Amino acid sequence: MRLEFKLKYKDPNTMARIGEIAYNGKTYETPMFMPVGTNATVKTLSPEELKMIGSGIVLANTYHLWLRPGEDIVAAAGGLHKFMNYDGPILTDSGGFQVFSLAKPNDITEEGVKFKNHLNGDALLLTPEKSIEIQQKLGSDIMMSFDECVKWPSTYDYMASSVERTLRWARRGKDVKKDNDQLLFGIVQGGEYPDLRKHCAEELVKMDFDGYSIGGTSVGENKPTMYKMVEYSTPYLPEDKLRYLMGVGDPIDLIENSMRGVDIFDCVSPTRLARHGHAYTKYGKINIKNNKYKTDFTPVDECDCYTCKNYTKAYIRHLIVANETFGARLLSIHNIYFLHKLMKQIRENIKSGTMKEFRDQFVRDYYGNKE
Amino acid sequence: MRLEFKLKYKDPNTMARIGEIAYNGKTYETPMFMPVGTNATVKTLSPEELKMIGSGIVLANTYHLWLRPGEDIVAAAGGLHKFMNYDGPILTDSGGFQVFSLAKPNDITEEGVKFKNHLNGDALLLTPEKSIEIQQKLGSDIMMSFDECVKWPSTYDYMASSVERTLRWARRGKDVKKDNDQLLFGIVQGGEYPDLRKHCAEELVKMDFDGYSIGGTSVGENKPTMYKMVEYSTPYLPEDKLRYLMGVGDPIDLIENSMRGVDIFDCVSPTRLARHGHAYTKYGKINIKNNKYKTDFTPVDECDCYTCKNYTKAYIRHLIVANETFGARLLSIHNIYFLHKLMKQIRENIKSGTMKEFRDQFVRDYYGNKE
Numbered sequence: 048m049r050l051e052f053k054l055k056y057k058d059p060n061t062m063a064r065i066g067e068i069a070y071n072g073k074t075y076e077t078p079m080f081m082p083v084g085t086n087a088t089v090k091t092l093s094p095e096e097l098k099m100i101g102s103g104i105v106l107a108n109t110y111h112l113w114l115r116p117g118e119d120i121v122a123a124a125g126g127l128h129k130f131m132n133y134d135g136p137i138l139t140d141s142g143g144f145q146v147f148s149l150a151k152p153n154d155i156t157e158e159g160v161k162f163k164n165h166l167n168g169d170a171l172l173l174t175p176e177k178s179i180e181i182q183q184k185l186g187s188d189i190m191m192s193f194d195e196c197v198k199w200p201s202t203y204d205y206m207a208s209s210v211e212r213t214l215r216w217a218r219r220g221k222d223v224k225k226d227n228d229q230l231l232f233g234i235v236q237g238g239e240y241p242d243l244r245k246h247c248a249e250e251l252v253k254m255d256f257d258g259y260s261i262g263g264t265s266v267g268e269n270k271p272t273m274y275k276m277v278e279y280s281t282p283y284l285p286e287d288k289l290r291y292l293m294g295v296g297d298p299i300d301l302i303e304n305s306m307r308g309v310d311i312f313d314c315v316s317p318t319r320l321a322r323h324g325h326a327y328t329k330y331g332k333i334n335i336k337n338n339k340y341k342t343d344f345t346p347v348d349e350c351d352c353y354t355c356k357n358y359t360k361a362y363i364r365h366l367i368v369a370n371e372t373f374g375a376r377l378l379s380i381h382n383i384y385f386l387h388k389l390m391k392q393i394r395e396n397i398k399s400g401t402m403k404e405f406r407d408q409f410v411r412d413y414y415g416n417k418e
Numbered sequence: 419m420r421l422e423f424k425l426k427y428k429d430p431n432t433m434a435r436i437g438e439i440a441y442n443g444k445t446y447e448t449p450m451f452m453p454v455g456t457n458a459t460v461k462t463l464s465p466e467e468l469k470m471i472g473s474g475i476v477l478a479n480t481y482h483l484w485l486r487p488g489e490d491i492v493a494a495a496g497g498l499h500k501f502m503n504y505d506g507p508i509l510t511d512s513g514g515f516q517v518f519s520l521a522k523p524n525d526i527t528e529e530g531v532k533f534k535n536h537l538n539g540d541a542l543l544l545t546p547e548k549s550i551e552i553q554q555k556l557g558s559d560i561m562m563s564f565d566e567c568v569k570w571p572s573t574y575d576y577m578a579s580s581v582e583r584t585l586r587w588a589r590r591g592k593d594v595k596k597d598n599d600q601l602l603f604g605i606v607q608g609g610e611y612p613d614l615r616k617h618c619a620e621e622l623v624k625m626d627f628d629g630y631s632i633g634g635t636s637v638g639e640n641k642p643t644m645y646k647m648v649e650y651s652t653p654y655l656p657e658d659k660l661r662y663l664m665g666v667g668d669p670i671d672l673i674e675n676s677m678r679g680v681d682i683f684d685c686v687s688p689t690r691l692a693r694h695g696h697a698y699t700k701y702g703k704i705n706i707k708n709n710k711y712k713t714d715f716t717p718v719d720e721c722d723c724y725t726c727k728n729y730t731k732a733y734i735r736h737l738i739v740a741n742e743t744f745g746a747r748l749l750s751i752h753n754i755y756f757l758h759k760l761m762k763q764i765r766e767n768i769k770s771g772t773m774k775e776f777r778d779q780f781v782r783d784y785y786g787n788k789e
Contacts, residue, residue: 086740087733093744116712116736124715124732132728341487344495357503361495362458365487369457372743373464 049228050136050188052077052258052289052310056398062281062308063397066289068103070136070188075103076394077289077310080301080386081138082317085111087121087131089383090318091376094133100352100384101391104136104189106313109181110145110173114166118184126186138313139187140293141178141220141234147196155195157212175216176223183225189289190224191260192217194234199266206238210247221254230257232291238263239272241279248283258289261309265294274303281308298327298389298413302406305393317382322375324367327385331413335378340364352384353377420599421507421559423448423629423660423681427769433652433679434768437660439474441507441559446474447765448660448681451672451757452509453688456482458492458502460754461689462747465504471723471755472762475507475560477684480552481516481544485537489555497557509684510558511664512549512605518567526566528583546587547594554596560660561595562631563588565605570637577609581618592625601628603662609634610643612650619654629660632680636665645674652679669698669760669784673777676764688753693746695738698756702784706749711735723755724748 048071055076056065066077081104082089082097089097089105097105107127112118124130127137146160154161159174178193194213197206213236224231233251237243251259261280264273277292284290289310295301296314304312320326324335328348333340335347341364346355354363354377366374389409396405419442426447427436437448452475453460453468460468460476468476478498483489495501498508517531525532530545549564565584568577588604595602604622608614622630632651635644648663655661660681666672667685675683691697695706699719704711706718712735717726725734725748737745760780767776 086737086742088737088742088744091743091747093747111740115740116732120713120732120736123713124730130730130733132733342491342494359495359501361487361491362501362503365491366457366459369482369486371457371459372462372746373459375743376462376464 050230052287054286057286058306058397058400058402060400061306061397061402063306063393063402064286064308064310065394065397066310068136068289071134073135075136078301078305078390078393078397079103079311080296080383080390081106081311081313082383083108083313083315084131085315086115087112087127089379090322091372091379092318092383094131096353096380097133097383098135100380101387102135102383104138104311105133106138106140107131107185107187108142108145109139109178109185110142112185113142113181114164118181122184122186128186136188138189138291139182139185139191141191141193142173142181143178143191143193143196144294146173157215159193175219179220179223179231183227183229187229189230189232189258192220192231192233192256194236194262197236197238197263199238199263201238203240203243206236206240206243210237210243214247214250217251217256218254221256232256232258232260232289234260234262234293235280235284236263237276237279239276239279244276244279245283248280252283252285256288258291259284260291260293262293264292270300270303273300274307277304277307277309284308296386298386299406299410301386301389302393302402302409305397306402306406317386318375318379321378321382324364324374324378326378327382329412330415335360335364335367347378347381348385350381350385350388352381354381354384421601423658425657428657429677429768429771429773431771432677432768432773434677434764434773435657435679435681436765436768437681439507439660442505444506446507449672449676449761449764449768450474450682451667451754451761452477452682452684453754454479454684454686455502456686457486458483458498460750461693462743462750463689463754465502467724467751468504468754469506471751472758473506473754475509475682476504477509477511478502478556478558479513479516480510480549480556481513483556484513484552485535489552493555493557499557507559509560509662510553510556510562512562512564513544513552514549514562514564514567515665517544528586530564546590550591550595550602554598554600558600560601560603560629563591563602563604563627565607565633568607568609568634570609570634572609574611574614577607577611577614581608581614585618585621588622588627589625592627603627603629603631603660605631605633605664606651606655607634608647608650610647610650615647615650616654619651623654623656627659629662630655631662631664633664635663641671641674644671645678648675648678648680655679667757669757670781672757672760673764673773673780676761676768677773677777688757689746689750692749692753695735695745695749697749698753700783701786706731706735706738718749718752719756721752721756721759723752725752725755
């Protein structure tokens with residue numbers, strides 16, 4: 048089945064929007080956070096738990112599934128949904144991000160990117176066509192174009208020529224895509240250069256993708272630059288298509304970029320933080336391994352998730368310290384729920400026209416914490 | 419609340435029995451298998467999952483909880499049930515098994531056992547009194563006496579004097595036990611010497627414990643010796659009290675020892691095997707990492723557990739190979755369910771007087787597998 052997106056409401060005060068995704072008999076409102084299931088599993092969690100905490104789209108990584116178990120095995124299983132027992136929408140990335148992080152400069156050519164398989168050292172080549180072929184076998188609902196992932200900062204000249212390559216690669220991927228129910232997104236690159244972002248967005252829109260991603264925005268702790276990159280991109284994207292900001296999941300970034308017109312976000316943070324014993328709370332992140340939680344028999348946060356309704360900081364601390372995976376599972380449930388709840392608050396405040404007040408109050412609470 | 423045991427039925431053909439445990443408004447039939455939650459968590463599983471797969475009593479390890487988080491923290495949390503969010507019955511061991519495995523010969527005295535904390539190297543002493551004190555703070559429903567865990571084989575003379583020490587230690591523990599709802603079990607030792615087993619059982623029964631354990635039976639793959647040790651013990655134990663065979667969980671051992679009058683069993687096997695990718699099936703254990711399961715899109719076993727209803731061998735293999743904890747979780751669910759289902763079949767065959775036929779058929783199926 049095909050995932051459908053409808054724009055429902057535009058905030059008159061900001062660029063924020065409310066949308067609705069319809070898929071497999073269910074609807075999901077945007078802006079939305081998508082948990083990451085790299086290996087066709089959101090680490091430590093079951094599909095039922097994802098539903099319980101309110102997840103909609105989940106992400107799976109093309110690079111990892113290509114290498115293991117292999118896209119042909121996933122296809123033989125009947126596709127990712129059947130393989131991992133998840134009947135909600137699934138998005139796959141292009142594999143580009145991992146491949147560029149493994150490649151040396153000479154390995155990047157017009158054809159694609161050469162790199163060494165991190166599991167066994169085999170020499171492999173990923174191209175725009177190959178990425179689409181793999182994603183089609185995986186059977187995700189939303190596929191990504193293979194783009195050039197450029198390091199930040201890059202010179203204007205390098206970025207200008209890289210954008211042209213990203214556009215050529217987007218076209219090559221689109222040309223081989225089958226006429227099926229899978230959506231294909233183009234990826235807006237261009238670094239922090241407004242005219243390159245505009246050009247890239249406009250050229251992608253001419254190619255008429257099913258949705259648009261904004262890439263290259265993970266510039267460390269440099270939030271103002273990230274926000275600018277989004278501002279330079281969203282105005283040139285069509286209103287009736289989904290907009291996806293890749294790899295962004297810090298709470299304040301979810302708020303700020305929703306206000307800039309982004310619909311969907313993904314990030315490994317909630318599950319990765321959980322495995323290291325970190326939890327989001329209204330008053331900022333806490334480290335559950337801190338000694339002061341040894342005898343703290345209160346929940347992680349003022350929260351109505353499964354974890355906070357049933358377990359104390361002292362118990363979760365004990366599990367994390369003793370390396371018991373149930374601890375990571377409890378914190379993963381809480382952390383993903385925290386981001387889903389935040390997105391719900393964002394949607395409510397978009398609807399009531401109070402996003403700026405909401406942001407200011409959230410920042411005061413969240414960053415006031417001085418643990 | 420206090421756990422109550424009632425004998426319901428005796429098999430006229432074997433020594434097997436059907437009993438009923440009443441606890442916190444629920445009843446559980448015996449013989450029963452108890453999953454192990456060493457650190458106040460059955461590895462990878464939630465309390466809700468344990469209930470879903472039919473677990474009754476779960477075991478927690480006194481040694482581990484004493485060292486981390488410490489019995490005072492568990493007591494401050496309101497006891498193990500509240501700490502780990504499990505409202506079914508909980509059994510704790512004495513800590514002796516771990517302590518004896520860490521101690522050198524000179525560290526074992528009449529007072530107790532000196533050993534080094536495996537987490538930080540601190541010198542510690544565990545005594546019969548201390549073991550009861552810790553278990554009382556943990557707040558389990560069934561406590562174990564601190565006994566001497568003797569290596570197998572041991573000479574008759576050594577075992578004879580060890581049994582006397584185990585009896586003196588059992589008495590010392592019983593003397594300091596508070597008059598509360600916690601049950602305290604005595605532990606029958608005596609190796610493979612019939613007269614020592616008889617003597618130990620009879621002396622413990624004179625002290626009137628709330629139930630009786632059979633210890634020292636983990637003699638590797640030497641199953642005939644284990645079965646003899648049980649046969650030398652159960653005839654001297656009162657019919658109206660629970661009988662617990664410690665650390666035994668191999669499917670055939672559950673059958674054979676149920677036929678020798680044992681009511682409850684525990685073992686880390688189902689969860690430990692799961693973490694290593696092994697699964698019980700009707701036709702023997704399989705190793706899910708085997709290459710032949712790469713494209714096996716059938717369930718682990720003919721089984722109606724959550725895992726077998728929803729996931730294929732190929733997916734679970736992928737998770738285990740990729741080190742994803744959801745794989746260990748899925749196999750833990752299946753493996754524990756497998757043992758619970760086996761115990762149910764044992765109870766049905768005790769009731770219908772067909773234990774021997776059931777055993778013979780089970781062995782043919784289970785050990786016929788030549789993977």
